[in-house]
Amino acid sequence: MSDALIELKEVYKSYYRNSMEIPVLQNISLAVPEGEFLALMGPSGSGKTTLLNLIAGIDRPSRGRVRVAGTEIHSLGESDLARWRSRNVGFIFQLYNLLPVLTALENVELPLFLTPLTKRERREHAEMALQVVGLADRMKHLPKQLSGGQEQRVAIARAIVTDPPLLVADEPTGDLDKTSALEILDLLGRLNGEFSKTIVMVTHDPRAAERAHTIRQLDKGELV
């Protein structure tokens, strides 16, 4: 394997429904260098999100190897994989997935509970992440007091707060209006350009995909 941040080799993924095997990904081999901004596109059901999940270590391949940030993650146990994710991957979801009972600051602070940082250090890191996404003035707000775009920015702050090398984004603009979507794409561009984050983004939106350095298309579980 090479020095790419992400490297998949002959990866297969299938699900079983009523003992019938349903192939989702077939023979995927992919290398993503560090600092890349990759967009995964393709029709619904083509396997984009499944591929993203495998790269992020929240799903396992049926066959093949997945190496990310120097770790063969397909062979890690649940606990090791959880620890690996907390250090190496920041997640940005389509529906933000913030905890509704926590303020913006507390949501961003959440991944830091798994680190040895002190309470004060955690607070400083979370405040800094919120400043990066331009929400320093919304720290005490609950998710329901924020707009969709602001919620997504909080989610991005949560994704970067532990300073992971890789950000994965699943339709990050899919639930946003045009203006908010542009803001989020600008922000992702900044994170990639200024902070050298490697980004893998699943999207249906060609305007979003335009921001990526590389676009890979998936069709019926295969990279085309």
Next chain:
Amino acid sequence: MELLRLIFKNLTRHKLRSALTVLGIAVAISAFGLIRTVIGAWYSGIEASAPNRLIARNAVSLGFSLPLSYKESIRSVPGVSEVTYAHWFGGIYIDEKHSQFPQFAVGAGDWFDLFPEFLIPLDQKSAFLRERNAAVVGVKLAERFGWKIGDAIRMRGMIFQGEWDFVIRGIYRGAQKSTDETQFVFHWEYLDERLRETEPWRAGHVGWFVVKIADPSQAGAIAQEIDQRFKNSIAETLTETEKAFVLGFISMSDAILVALRIISMVVIGVILLVLSNTMAMTARERLSEYAVLKTLGFEARHLIGLITGESLLIGLLGGIVGIGATFPAARLFEDAMGEAMGAIFPAFEVAFTTQVACGLMAIGVGLAAAAFPAWRAVHIRIVEGLRRVG
């Protein structure tokens, strides 16, 4: 510590649901505590019984008496240090409703020597011994009827016919919480004197003997020896420890106690269902959040801590409120029982052990109710949990 903060925030997410669940648990814990208190009060006589006292009664049943002449024979059994006697009186004071308290005609001279847990001032004891129709009453009984030293009271005999006049000459207190403070005792001689005139065939008999022994470990052998002495006599004896004697009384209410125990188990089941339902609903609603937490790197132990912590907190809050409510519930129960209370439950207190049992119950239910939701949250696949978003 941070997880604890999240647990508190989660608890207040559905305030009404959490409050109703806590209230439900509190009511059930309170009911459990009250039932345990009732069962405990039933057995308080056993707690009060002394290991160095035997009771010798007619082998046929308590309804049959024994000749007073047995006293000296029992006294002479090796190991016996003192003997006294008593007879159930069963009089009516005012009316039947007011008469449910223990009334005994006793061997006045040595009664208080054999029952040192009945604390009576010496001057009152002397006054009691001097007067044939004197009576000593427990402090709870005196408070119930407003009796004072020197008060004259009249009872109508149900077992022993006629009007019976007494003068209160002493009021005793119990040395322990479990000591019965509702008894009414008077001179057996006063009873016997009247019987010699009215029903001479019943005179010279007592209901039972109270036998003090020097060495409690010899209780079995001494009881056997006493019964042996009266074998094949007109009134054979059955001698047992005071504890066994009291247990014999309680066993008459066995069915009620079994029913109460079953009800207390049902109450526990109800609490478990209430909390399990809440926790299952809660966990189902939050599966996507658990999936997000797992995605961020939180492990099974964190999720178990979150769910169990919340369940435990609800259980504990319910337990604390429930234990607190048990005391007024016990007072309400006493009020509802009215004057019969003293006769049925001489010592009625919410014991510390009952409070501990209620607390443990709340903790146990909290842990048990979290088991399935925690298992589900831990085992749900992240991708499956994330699909539930929205």
